[in-house]
Amino acid sequence: MRDTGMGAGLGGESLLFLTDEQLRQGIEAMFFAYRGFTADPDRILADLAYGRAHHRAVHFINRAPGTTVNNLLNILGVTKQSLNRVLRTLIADGLVESRVGQHDKRERHLFLTEDGHALEQKLSDAQRARMRTAFREAGPDAVGGFRRVLEAMMDPEMRRAYARLKENGS
Amino acid sequence: MRDTGMGAGLGGESLLFLTDEQLRQGIEAMFFAYRGFTADPDRILADLAYGRAHHRAVHFINRAPGTTVNNLLNILGVTKQSLNRVLRTLIADGLVESRVGQHDKRERHLFLTEDGHALEQKLSDAQRARMRTAFREAGPDAVGGFRRVLEAMMDPEMRRAYARLKENGS
DNA sequence: CAGCTTACGTCAGTGTTGTTGACATTCCAA
DNA sequence: TTGGAATGTCAACAACACTGACGTAAGCTG
Structure with missing residues (x-):
């Protein structure tokens, strides 16, 4: 009955029957919602010859400035070849800066430039607006x-x- | 205060302050969760030379048997050419059956074959299991x-x- | 120091999935 | 019956993921 108080995992709430139909609806909700979730940034990116991959990179570099390539790789869950293609264009276009590490010179630390921040802002404004509306409605x-x-x-x-x-x- | 009672939209709940940080966390939660959401089916599909697009098609054909190509198109939100490639392989592999419409011979009605049902079951079992665990935990x-x-x-x-x-x- | 490992970048090739463009068939209505 | 709209197919191309192999620089360890 009480809503908190179990440290971890399942165990409580054995009352929770979940029919296949309920689970399927959850699956479909994820599918349709994710489409909405990416729709606004996708529209913006399409005009710029960038894709979702660029958005993700810019998002997480903004979120953790100075992050290394390897760290970004783990977060994004793609191969370095795939990420590298994206980073190369972002750096070439002056949206991302790559600085050699001071402590460890093998590492490259990634930062958004002013233009990079502008794009990140534009993309996340759109996405946050939708998230805000959804949160308010719900x-x-x-x-x-x-x-x-x-x-x-x-x-x-x-x-x-x-x-x-x-x-x-x- | 009351939790129900407003017919539509926002309007109530002006108490709901949403910081950028909260919204960003929502965005990242969507990103990471969607990865988990697709991970299990993706693993299964990789062995079969199929991809996510095949999964989606099979899912919705199972969900609405006899649906037309056009209807499926609207649900999936891709071009008919893109869907057609996927359907072609599924039909060639005997997972999907395409029947010419009786009333309107331009339409093709789509059904899963026995093998198609088996694959759908295998994929959705994995996905439902994760959804069930998540629902139980939460x-x-x-x-x-x-x-x-x-x-x-x-x-x-x-x-x-x-x-x-x-x-x-x- | 020598040799192994780590971090990063790159080249080449492949597969899935999306796109546009062109086209055949079928239906319907003027 | 003829022309337009709807439905679906084929072909070619782009984006983005993957694997595999290789090179370079830097750190680490015996």
Whole structure:
């Protein structure tokens, strides 16, 4: 009955029957919602000859300035060849700066330039506006539930990355 | 204060302050969770020389048997040429059957074959298992919130498609 | 110091999935 | 019946992911 108080995992709430139909609806909700989630940035990016991959890179470089290529690789979950193609264009276009590490000269630390910040702002404005509207429509209680389910859906490694970024920005 | 009672839209809940940081966390939660969401089917599909597009087609054909190509197109939000490539391989591999419409011979009605059902089952088993675990971990209250936020995040057109499918399967 | 590992970049090749353009078939209505 | 709209197919191309191989520079360890 009480809503908090179990430290971890499942165990409580054995009342929770989940029919296949409910689960399927959850799956479809994820599918359709993700489309909406990416729709606004995609429209902006299409005009700039950039894609979702560029958006992701810019987002996380903004979020963790000075991050290394390797770290970004782990967060994005792509191969270095794939990321490199994206970073190369962003650097060539003057949106991202790559600085050789002071302590470890093998590392490259990534930063957004002024133009890079401008693009990030433009993209995240659109995405945040949609998120804000959705949160408002759904109500404050829903927001907590939304976040709890999403967090539980992540692979453990990604959950850690997510938590690290949360602390980072708090 | 009361949690229900407003017919539509926003308007209530002006108490709901949303900082950029909260919104950013929501964005990142969507990103990481979607990765988890697709991870299990992706692993299965990789062995079969199929991709996410095949999964989506099989999912929605199972969900709405006899659907037309055009209808599927609207749900998936891709071009007919893109969908056609996927359908062609699924038909060639005997997972999907395409029947010429009786009333309108231009239309093709799509059905899963026995093998198609088997694949759909295998894929959705994996995805439902993750969804079930996530729902259980997050608790019953969270599930409602999750669904409300996702629904509010969809484009209106997709919200209608989602609602239609819900009725269909209820 | 020598040799191994790590971090990063790059080249080449492949596969999936999206796109546009062109086209055939079918239906319907003027 | 003829012309336009709708439905679906084929062909070619672009974006972005992947694997595999290789090169370079820098750090680490015995």
